[in-house]
Amino acid sequence: MSVVLEDIVKRFGNTVAVDHISLAVEPGEFVVLLGPSGCGKSTLLRIVAGLEAPESGAVRVDGRDVTALEPRDRDLAMVFQNYALYPHMSVAGNIGYPLRVRKRPQAEIDAEVLKVAAKLGLAELLNRRPKELSGGQRQRVALARAIIRRPKAFLMDEPLSNLDARLRVETRFELKHLQHELGAATLYVTHDQAEAMTLAHRIAVMRDGRVLQFDTPFNIYNRPANLFVAGFLGSPSMNFIGLPGNGTTLGVRPEDVEISPVPFEKGQPATVYAAEEMGNETFIRISLPAGERLTARVAADVRPDFDAPVWYRFRAGRTHLFDTKTTEAIQ
Amino acid sequence: MKSAAKYLVACAALAVSWAPIYWMVTIALKREIDQFASPPLWFAFTLTWEHFHDAFFVRSFGREMANSAVVAGGSTVAALLLGVPAAYGLARLQWPGSLGERVGFWILSTRMLPPIVTIVPLFLMMRELRLLNSLLGLALVYTAFNLPFVVWMMRGFFDEIPRELEEAAMVDGETRLGALLRVVLPLSRPGLAATAVFCLIVAWNEFLFALILSQTDASITLPVGIASRVTQYKIEWGSMSAAGVVAMLPVLIFAAAVQKHLVRGLSLGAVKG
Numbered sequence: 179m180s181v182v183l184e185d186i187v188k189r190f191g192n193t194v195a196v197d198h199i200s201l202a203v204e205p206g207e208f209v210v211l212l213g214p215s216g217c218g219k220s221t222l223l224r225i226v227a228g229l230e231a232p233e234s235g236a237v238r239v240d241g242r243d244v245t246a247l248e249p250r251d252r253d254l255a256m257v258f259q260n261y262a263l264y265p266h267m268s269v270a271g272n273i274g275y276p277l278r279v280r281k282r283p284q285a286e287i288d289a290e291v292l293k294v295a296a297k298l299g300l301a302e303l304l305n306r307r308p309k310e311l312s313g314g315q316r317q318r319v320a321l322a323r324a325i326i327r328r329p330k331a332f333l334m335d336e337p338l339s340n341l342d343a344r345l346r347v348e349t350r351f352e353l354k355h356l357q358h359e360l361g362a363a364t365l366y367v368t369h370d371q372a373e374a375m376t377l378a379h380r381i382a383v384m385r386d387g388r389v390l391q392f393d394t395p396f397n398i399y400n401r402p403a404n405l406f407v408a409g410f411l412g413s414p415s416m417n418f419i420g421l422p423g424n425g426t427t428l429g430v431r432p433e434d435v436e437i438s439p440v441p442f443e444k445g446q447p448a449t450v451y452a453a454e455e456m457g458n459e460t461f462i463r464i465s466l467p468a469g470e471r472l473t474a475r476v477a478a479d480v481r482p483d484f485d486a487p488v489w490y491r492f493r494a495g496r497t498h499l500f501d502t503k504t505t506e507a508i509q
Numbered sequence: 510m511k512s513a514a515k516y517l518v519a520c521a522a523l524a525v526s527w528a529p530i531y532w533m534v535t536i537a538l539k540r541e542i543d544q545f546a547s548p549p550l551w552f553a554f555t556l557t558w559e560h561f562h563d564a565f566f567v568r569s570f571g572r573e574m575a576n577s578a579v580v581a582g583g584s585t586v587a588a589l590l591l592g593v594p595a596a597y598g599l600a601r602l603q604w605p606g607s608l609g610e611r612v613g614f615w616i617l618s619t620r621m622l623p624p625i626v627t628i629v630p631l632f633l634m635m636r637e638l639r640l641l642n643s644l645l646g647l648a649l650v651y652t653a654f655n656l657p658f659v660v661w662m663m664r665g666f667f668d669e670i671p672r673e674l675e676e677a678a679m680v681d682g683e684t685r686l687g688a689l690l691r692v693v694l695p696l697s698r699p700g701l702a703a704t705a706v707f708c709l710i711v712a713w714n715e716f717l718f719a720l721i722l723s724q725t726d727a728s729i730t731l732p733v734g735i736a737s738r739v740t741q742y743k744i745e746w747g748s749m750s751a752a753g754v755v756a757m758l759p760v761l762i763f764a765a766a767v768q769k770h771l772v773r774g775l776s777l778g779a780v781k782g
Binding site: 262 | 674676683
């Protein structure tokens, strides 16, 4: 049960939304399309669903070319950002809808609805209308409606973005476990790097209709292919320092910037610009003599004063080098 | 004090709009001799039902009312059957370039000319089709007349329904038509009701086309029938008023039934950009 995209192109007027993208979601794999808004990730997902037609290229589900098929013939399930629950149907009606459309016997539908509702903790809510549910409950109904028919693959368009921060983290875990349990190929769109890092087996980082890097979260974080990927993932984001003369840019993550209040080996002098105490760690922004600023991530007990002198150095082997012009990483 | 003034203004407005209706109702219930009494008899007069009897049992208002019902009902159903799919197409389907907007505007533009300028061509067309003096001909004209309204009003209602609902339905296994029938239309029921009532009212009250296109006793509609009681010798105020009172009732009932949706339908787009 794989989903394969081959050289997909989609234009809206003169704007290229998807620019020759090829991508494969292996059976059971959780792939996240990550990028800023307008990067084409949602369009790509909608092309897979059959809600948009690509200008060229092919979509294969389980080896079968579905590019010309209607959404209903692709055997995929989709969870929408606003959940798209049918307001005129009860929760049970919503969950059972995909089976009802397929004219399954009512007894079977009822049994399946009960089973899925129990799995997602919706058993008590089956007779409610969507408008009587909380955001989290609506989100679960949307998930239940997607999983009831055991589709070949799941498509999810920012399904957590309408939840409040705490519920989002909680639901993230549940989603991850659910996907593992169902073992279905999943293509998931988000602009939230934390969601991408925590959920994905592989992340496709997108910008301007292109995939800039398609790799595991570990590799994306530790071996970013270019400046954009390096800067987009990680919070606080990677420090970049233009190296004079040779047209390269040095990148170093805040956790790889070591700070000391006293001079230490290979340490360079700087001053504290400002510090942010997060409770479990502290982010220190330091000013270099040349005027550049770097962020360092240090232990929570480090509490420097404004303008205090500090010394810094980069952790050995933890710096990244990029070609400033092409923005590509230099190995 | 402020609210007292507000009520005063509201009552004055109400009095102005109710006065002719009140006058019609009382004329329908007054003996002929009391109708033009001077000073006018506002409240104290002898009640009589003779004008209602005259209108519906002696005159042919009963049949004219049935004609109106057939024409108004038929044209409303036809306008909805044609207009709803058109509205959906304009609201949802992809049109090349700005063609969708242009078609929409073109449909609306048919309402921008005064109806009277179409009377002569319509008369000639109906004559060629042998549809003069027929309910079908009149219903066709009303359908054409109401169609732009149906398209534009329903398009507004469709625009308000999130696209994702249909898309979810299509991914869940519906065809586009299935999604329209089982998801979009049930959700646009208030809009359908408001649109239907609006069409009914327009067709029920229409006078100009009816006057020109149907002139036989068997084919005239109520507004024309009422007007035809202004004769060379006499104006039959009593039976005209009685027919007017009865003609008003269905419109009142319909409007009351969908009042809530009608207001929403007419103020559409005012809230949501």
